Each structure stands twice: as C-alpha cells, then as structure tokens.
Amino acid sequence: MTLSEFRNIFDQYYNPIKNFLYFKCGDIALSEDLSQDVFVKLWEKRDEVNLDTVKSYVYTIANNMLLNKIRHDKVVLNFVEKHKTRQEEKSPQFALEEKEFRTRLENIISAMPEKQRTVFLMNRIDELTYKEIAERLDLSVKAIEKRMHGALEHLRNNLDYKI
Numbered sequence: 001m002t003l004s005e006f007r008n009i010f011d012q013y014y015n016p017i018k019n020f021l022y023f024k025c026g027d028i029a030l031s032e033d034l035s036q037d038v039f040v041k042l043w044e045k046r047d048e049v050n051l052d053t054v055k056s057y058v059y060t061i062a063n064n065m066l067l068n069k070i071r072h073d074k075v076v077l078n079f080v081e082k083h084k085t086r087q088e089e090k091s092p093q094f095a096l097e098e099k100e101f102r103t104r105l106e107n108i109i110s111a112m113p114e115k116q117r118t119v120f121l122m123n124r125i126d127e128l129t130y131k132e133i134a135e136r137l138d139l140s141v142k143a144i145e146k147r148m149h150g151a152l153e154h155l156r157n158n159l160d161y162k163i
Helices: 003-025 028-044 051-089 092-110 114-124 130-137 141-158
Strands: none
Touching: 003 028, 003 051, 028 051, 092 114, 092 141, 114 130, 114 141, 130 141
C-alpha cells in the first residue's frame, strides 16, 4: 500500500470508523483515540493488507481494539475495587492507632531480653523454624522453644492485646 492509497483509505473510512466506535462505546474521546490507533495499525500492516478487503479489515481492527480496551478497563476496575476497600477501611483514626501500636510494639520488643528477642525476630521476621534457629545459634530445639515461650510471655504481659 502506498502513502497515497493509505491517505485515500483514511479519508474514506476515518469518520465511519469513529462513528462505529462511538455507537458501540458512547465515548467520543475514546472513539477518536481508537480510530487513530486503527489507522496506525493499518499503516504498520500495510504490506499485508489486501486493498479489496480493506473496509472489513479496518472495521475488524476497530472492533478488536474496542473489545481489548473494555477487557483492560475491567481488569483495572477490579484492581481498583479490591484495593479501594482496603484504603477506605484505614481511617485517619485507625492509621494513628496503628502507628502508635507499632511504636509501642517495637519498644516492647527492644525491651525484651536479648536471647529471647533474637529468637523471636528470627522466627517471626525471618520466618525460620525452631530447628533452623537452633542450628544457626548452635542450641537445642528445646532451648529455642523455651526462649520463644519467654518472648511471647513478655509480649503478653506488656501488651494489652492478645497474641
């Protein structure tokens, strides 16, 4: 397809394609954007296009682009809806209380005896098993269990929150 043939096709089909998309989606801005994209795609595929079937080709491209846009918008909407509820649940009051709780928890953990704190953090933060902690600290699993019990007891006694 030559440039002059492309110009003729563009002049002939741009408005009908734009109207076709507008009637399908009801959004003039989207229909204009997609119409332009249709002709960009046509230009990119100009060597593969049969001029006898160009009309059906541009309408097929337009329809497919609209369907892809609708699918994409659904995915975006689902993502926003999922994350919107999480953000709505976090009121300023809740955010402040959460920050205060984190600060208090960090202070309580730092006040823990060092041996208990080390085991607690290795288990809860590094997600190591008691056996892995025992191997790293060169202790028995029973000793790790005892230190963890002491750490949890320390938290229970100093937090007004059930663990």
